[in-house]
Amino acid sequence: MMQRLPDWETRLADYLEPLRLRPFAWGDHDCCTFAAGAVAAMTGIDPMPEFRGRYSTAIGSARALRRFGAGDLPSTMDAKFETIPAPLAQRGDIVMSSGLLGVCMGPYLAAVGSEGAREGLIKIERRAWVAPLAWRVGF
Template identity: 70%
Template sequence: MYRKPDWDARLAAYLEPLRLRPFAWGSHDCCIFAAGAVEAMTGVDPMPEFRGRYSTAIGSARALSRFGKGTLAATLDDKFEPVPAALAHRGDIVMTDGLLGICWGASLFAVGSEGEREGLVMIERRRWTNARGWRVQYGF
């Protein structure tokens, strides 16, 4: 799976309608959000085995045990090339303190809340802690 030549426009188009969409297990959580971003950039859904398989936190953990590698990080290690989060490029997947999102240069977009507003939140790179990254490959 490789990024399409217009991956940046595809990613921006994917993010726009999600700005105010609230978190929902199994339909708009960090795993489904990041997988959707990768699908937007590459045309390939990297996590089809998880779609429609859970609707709660416990269900998510069960799905990771049944269809993944036990944890979200281990599942991503199996599907993508791990990279230090400090070297993540725009469009790469990043996890910080268990929150998974998409790198947007000096920030990360993830599903969350800011005050009473739910939807996509932006976390500045300098606030990433215990961060891990995974490369979404470029095509040649």
């Protein structure tokens, strides 16, 4: 069972820092690999190793979810983590908003995306989450 390490907050901050300006890339730096990397940083365990290096396009991502996951991203997350009500998500939990997977940072969701011409990590304020789903990363 994945449990956060005692210094998980420092580990998460260290993971996020070099990614702030890294552009989206299917299979390398997309919402799934980003969230899995955050969990690995916090727990020392990669929850999605079967997906690494398996796709490089949107179609490939969907195929990988069918082949290695539970058919789609929410179902795959349900199989790997405890589902929680999104309003109860805490720092370090995984949240999906509008189909985009990211890491709850308390008042906002950190996710891979773009704001204007800047690509990298974006903040989605909690009040702007759309049809959110959430999963607990254990303590």
